[in-house]
Amino acid sequence: MSDSQRLGEFDLIRRFFVRDTCTGSARRDGYGGDDPASGVALGQGDDCALLTPTPGWQLAVSVDTSLADVHFPADAPPEAIGHRALAVNLSDLAAMGASPRWYVLALTLPDIDTDWLEGFARGLHRLADHSGIRLVGGDVTRGSLSITITVHGEVPAQTALRRDGAGLDELIVVTGPVGGAHGGLRAWQSGERDDTDPLLHAYLWPSPALNAGEALRGLATSAIDVSDGVVADLAHICRASGVGARIDVEALPLYPGLAERFDEQTARQAALTGGDDYVLLCTLPEHALARAEAHLAAHDCTLTVIGRTVAEPGIHGVPTEHVGWQHFDVEPDDRSATGATS
Amino acid sequence: MSDSQRLGEFDLIRRFFVRDTCTGSARRDGYGGDDPASGVALGQGDDCALLTPTPGWQLAVSVDTSLADVHFPADAPPEAIGHRALAVNLSDLAAMGASPRWYVLALTLPDIDTDWLEGFARGLHRLADHSGIRLVGGDVTRGSLSITITVHGEVPAQTALRRDGAGLDELIVVTGPVGGAHGGLRAWQSGERDDTDPLLHAYLWPSPALNAGEALRGLATSAIDVSDGVVADLAHICRASGVGARIDVEALPLYPGLAERFDEQTARQAALTGGDDYVLLCTLPEHALARAEAHLAAHDCTLTVIGRTVAEPGIHGVPTEHVGWQHFDVEPDDRSATGATS
Numbered sequence: 001m002s003d004s005q006r007l008g009e010f011d012l013i014r015r016f017f018v019r020d021t022c023t024g025s026a027r028r029d030g031y032g033g034d035d036p037a038s039g040v041a042l043g044q045g046d047d048c049a050l051l052t053p054t055p056g057w058q059l060a061v062s063v064d065t066s067l068a069d070v071h072f073p074a075d076a077p078p079e080a081i082g083h084r085a086l087a088v089n090l091s092d093l094a095a096m097g098a099s100p101r102w103y104v105l106a107l108t109l110p111d112i113d114t115d116w117l118e119g120f121a122r123g124l125h126r127l128a129d130h131s132g133i134r135l136v137g138g139d140v141t142r143g144s145l146s147i148t149i150t151v152h153g154e155v156p157a158q159t160a161l162r163r164d165g166a167g168l169d170e171l172i173v174v175t176g177p178v179g180g181a182h183g184g185l186r187a188w189q190s191g192e193r194d195d196t197d198p199l200l201h202a203y204l205w206p207s208p209a210l211n212a213g214e215a216l217r218g219l220a221t222s223a224i225d226v227s228d229g230v231v232a233d234l235a236h237i238c239r240a241s242g243v244g245a246r247i248d249v250e251a252l253p254l255y256p257g258l259a260e261r262f263d264e265q266t267a268r269q270a271a272l273t274g275g276d277d278y279v280l281l282c283t284l285p286e287h288a289l290a291r292a293e294a295h296l297a298a299h300d301c302t303l304t305v306i307g308r309t310v311a312e313p314g315i316h317g318v319p320t321e322h323v324g325w326q327h328f329d330v331e332p333d334d335r336s337a338t339g340a341t342s
Numbered sequence: 343m344s345d346s347q348r349l350g351e352f353d354l355i356r357r358f359f360v361r362d363t364c365t366g367s368a369r370r371d372g373y374g375g376d377d378p379a380s381g382v383a384l385g386q387g388d389d390c391a392l393l394t395p396t397p398g399w400q401l402a403v404s405v406d407t408s409l410a411d412v413h414f415p416a417d418a419p420p421e422a423i424g425h426r427a428l429a430v431n432l433s434d435l436a437a438m439g440a441s442p443r444w445y446v447l448a449l450t451l452p453d454i455d456t457d458w459l460e461g462f463a464r465g466l467h468r469l470a471d472h473s474g475i476r477l478v479g480g481d482v483t484r485g486s487l488s489i490t491i492t493v494h495g496e497v498p499a500q501t502a503l504r505r506d507g508a509g510l511d512e513l514i515v516v517t518g519p520v521g522g523a524h525g526g527l528r529a530w531q532s533g534e535r536d537d538t539d540p541l542l543h544a545y546l547w548p549s550p551a552l553n554a555g556e557a558l559r560g561l562a563t564s565a566i567d568v569s570d571g572v573v574a575d576l577a578h579i580c581r582a583s584g585v586g587a588r589i590d591v592e593a594l595p596l597y598p599g600l601a602e603r604f605d606e607q608t609a610r611q612a613a614l615t616g617g618d619d620y621v622l623l624c625t626l627p628e629h630a631l632a633r634a635e636a637h638l639a640a641h642d643c644t645l646t647v648i649g650r651t652v653a654e655p656g657i658h659g660v661p662t663e664h665v666g667w668q669h670f671d672v673e674p675d676d677r678s679a680t681g682a683t684s
Contacts, residue, residue, distance in 0.1 A: 041400055041499075041502075042502070042504060045505070045582065046438070046504055046505050046506075046582070047404060047433075047434040047435075047437035047438050047505070047565075047566060047567060048402035048403055048404040048434050048435060048437070048438045048440060048493075048495070048502075049402070049403045049404070050400045050401070050402055050438070050497070050502050050504075051400060051401040051402075051403060052400055052401070052499070053395040053401055055397055058383055058392045058393060058394055059392070059393040059394070059395055059401070060390035060391070060392055060393075061390055061391045061393060061444070061446060061478065061479060061492075061494070062389060062390040062391070062446070062479060063446040063447070063448050063479055063480065063481050063490075063492060064448070064481050065448045065450060065481050065483045065490070067450065067483050067484075067485045070483065070484065070485065071483075091389075092389040092390050093389075093390060095389035095390075096388070096389050096390045096392070098390065102403070104403060104404070104405040104492055105405070106405050106406070106407045106448070106490040106492075108407060108409065108488065136403065137403060137404055137405055138405065139405050139406050139407050139490075141407045141409050141412065141413075142409075142412065143409045143412065143486060143488065144485060144486045146450065146485065146488060148405075148407070148448040148481075148490040150403075150405060150446055150448075150492040152403070153390070155392070157383075157394070160383075160384070160390075160392050162384060162388055162392075163387070163388050163389070164388075223389075224389060225389060240387065240388070
């Protein structure tokens with residue numbers, strides 16, 4: 001009898017996703033126990049998880065779906081798929097300055113491949129442990145491979161980093177180098193499979209900037225994570241805040257190895273529009289820069305100033321028109337809204 | 343230019359899922375505003391929604407995926423698909439006795455069919471308004487039709503209805519008739535398309551028992567919603583609580599029209615194992631019955647006693663072995679765990 005015939009949904013959840021360390025007093029039936037220290041009054045196994053929010057903090061919630069061969073290669077290492085699916089969600093918490101608390105997982109699988117599931121769960125759990133976030137519920141269905149994660153973080157009331165707070169004549173900064181993930185995607189597409197390669201690693205194993213987000217609470221006036229590319233994500237901040245931006249393309253920190261692997265034009269374009277980098281793009285007043293840098297230094301993280309906010313709408317200083325990647329085509333209205341100009 | 347070429351992801355969200363009534367000061371760019379009365383400090387359009395939990399209450403969280411042609415017919419009315427996808431999630435809140443607050447939607451679409459999306463959104467929003475739950479975030483991707491919703495409710499600390507609280511010699515009750523959804527599924531499969539048909543209506547337009555769940559806080563010792571069927575769901579309670587159950591099959595309230603449409607054996611089997619009914623199945627001590635009935639009467643809802651908890655493990659009184667529906671095959675261990683005996 002094959003695994004796919006033997007494993008029921010409940011067994012699958014019990015075997016791969018309910019852990020002693022995760023649910024405290026987990027029982028063989030997969031009915032989750034409590035763990036007050038993590039704010040989990042009741043874990044997996046009931047109709048809902050029961051969570052205890054921290055008094056005086058706000059709850060930050062985000063959902064993201066990762067589809068095979070749309071958001072990641074279906075034949076990527078399962079550990080990387082598990083890691084990456086959670087990482088892109090954690091990045092949304094980082095962009096709000098929120099501290100990770102709990103997540104739920106909706107997993108759609110074409111079949112039950114226990115080796116694949118073990119790898120997937122290992123990648124997922126390792127990043128969850130590293131980030132201090134707990135799996136508190138899930139759903140497993142059968143269909144095309146798809147991973148939807150809803151993350152929950154907490155942030156002291158009124159301190160969240162939003163997109164709509166950028167003021168005029170503020171600095172635009174990034175918390176790390178960009179373009180690596182796009183370079184890695186191209187490397188994957190050209191057949192590279194050694195994920196110790198720095199670019200491929202940047203693509204398959206993104207590192208959400210959780211420490212940077214928390215450190216910038218109360219200092220950055222706006223923030224977003226770079227998922228669609230620097231130009232497109234900066235445009236989101238500009239639209240929400242009612243400002244424009246001028247960026248210095250030469251100042252963009254290129255991911256290590258990018259300039260060596262590609263010609264300068266390709267490397268620069270990867271950094272501007274590649275996406276999937278998951279560093280934070282923020283604005284802050286000039287007087288806050290030194291303090292922000294000091295906060296971030298404690299986490300071995302640096303800030304690079306890449307431009308300034310301006311009154312004139314649009315993104316200025318970009319040599320050619322660039323817009324970020326969307327799941328569906330961008331209509332002309334939206335394209336012009338990014339206002340990319342030479 | 344077709345809609346599918348013209349509509350970007352942001353446009354789609356703006357057009358169908360960001361509503362003035364939903365986001366307060368929503369702007370044309372889809373950047374969500376606040377609505378303190380609903381606990382929404384920041385709605386759609388940022389990296390995360392920011393929510394303000396109610397002090398002293400616990401957060402109840404659940405996620406469910408609905409796949410086309412697995413959980414609903416792909417050619418069902420789009421209004422019903424939107425309604426049903428949210429209803430099955432709200433039912434999990436009902437089963438905890440939680441009051442609905444916020445939800446996020448991950449929608450995977452094969453293409454952009456604006457007529458379909460309008461219907462889907464109408465069904466979704468109508469039930470959300472009726473239930474007092476707010477859409478605070480989402481993700482739209484392109485692939486096989488799939489709807490994953492994460493719901494958030496709140497319940498005063500220590501009052502949630504869990505699965506693990508059933509005691510010995512308690513009454514087993516249901517909050518409404520069962521078997522209707524399974525009858526409706528069979529009607530759909532046999533070509534019935536008039537959803538004013540009571541059975542088809544029960545299947546396509548389930549009504550989560552939110553009022554019943556709230557009314558039973560502090561009275562029921564355990565609760566679950568009937569999604570897998572009475573026998574399978576009662577087995578979940580028994581396993582979590584460490585009790586057995588004896589049910590009186592004759593006492594099961596059949597959905598109106600079920601007995602007329604099918605032979606008695608089929609109708610009874612639909613009621614026992616059909617699933618998708620989304621009434622609540624609860625246990626409570628006999629002395630609490632009158633008070634529970636009084637609470638529920640205020641919501642035009644009745645309780646029907648269908649059995650008692652017993653010491654001997656397993657579900658007793660069921661004529662033939664029945665187990666609930668699972669996405670994957672049930673392994674022998676699980677089947678025996680339900681302990682269905684004659």
